[in-house]
Amino acid sequence: MKTLQDLFEHEIKDLYSAEKQLVEALPNMVKAASDQKLQKAFSDHLEETKEQYNRIHDICEELDINPTSTKCKAMEGLIKECDGMVKEDADADVKDAGLIACAQRVEHYEISGYGTAVRFAKQLGHDSIAKKLQQTLDQEYKADQHMDDLAQGRLNKEAMA
Numbered sequence: 001m002k003t004l005q006d007l008f009e010h011e012i013k014d015l016y017s018a019e020k021q022l023v024e025a026l027p028n029m030v031k032a033a034s035d036q037k038l039q040k041a042f043s044d045h046l047e048e049t050k051e052q053y054n055r056i057h058d059i060c061e062e063l064d065i066n067p068t069s070t071k072c073k074a075m076e077g078l079i080k081e082c083d084g085m086v087k088e089d090a091d092a093d094v095k096d097a098g099l100i101a102c103a104q105r106v107e108h109y110e111i112s113g114y115g116t117a118v119r120f121a122k123q124l125g126h127d128s129i130a131k132k133l134q135q136t137l138d139q140e141y142k143a144d145q146h147m148d149d150l151a152q153g154r155l156n157k158e159a160m161a
């Protein structure tokens with residue numbers, strides 16, 4: 001790895017792997033959620049994540065890079081924590097609060113990754129790719145904010161009852 005371009009490609013491969021793993025993992029989160037709004041939030045974000053996977057796939061093609069040799073180990077770990085919560089034998093409201101906590105960790109990791117990737121893309125003059133990455137970044141911010149709203153609304157209150 002010699003140049004910023006090399007580092008950028010490394011980050012893109014990592015994000016590709018992260019989205020790929022999430023497309024497989026999110027259906028379990030949808031099934032595990034009890035609250036209707038939370039279930040919808042997870043399934044809506046699953047659809048967005050499929051879109052994001054296609055978007056990062058297209059970016060890889062545009063850059064002529066093969067992302068399949070890289071695995072994002074951080075996302076692998078975060079998903080393991082999500083799976084742990086999915087399998088947890090807990091009161092429904094408490095479990096929902098736990099699922100939100102896991103999901104927000106995932107979103108924060110993605111926000112960090114895409115934030116860096118957008119910056120590198122701009123620095124390297126990949127303007128159209130920067131715009132595509134920004135689209136995903138905006139969706140991750142919104143998903144995180146939506147989780148926040150759900151957690152601060154009735155879900156945390158119900159978990160205390």
Ligand code: FE
Binds near residue numbers: 022052
């Ligand atoms: Fe994503």
Ligand code: ZN
Binds near residue numbers: 073
């Ligand atoms: Zn990653």
Ligand code: FE
Binds near residue numbers: 071072073074075
């Ligand atoms: Fe990673």
Ligand code: FE
Binds near residue numbers: 140143
């Ligand atoms: Fe996301």
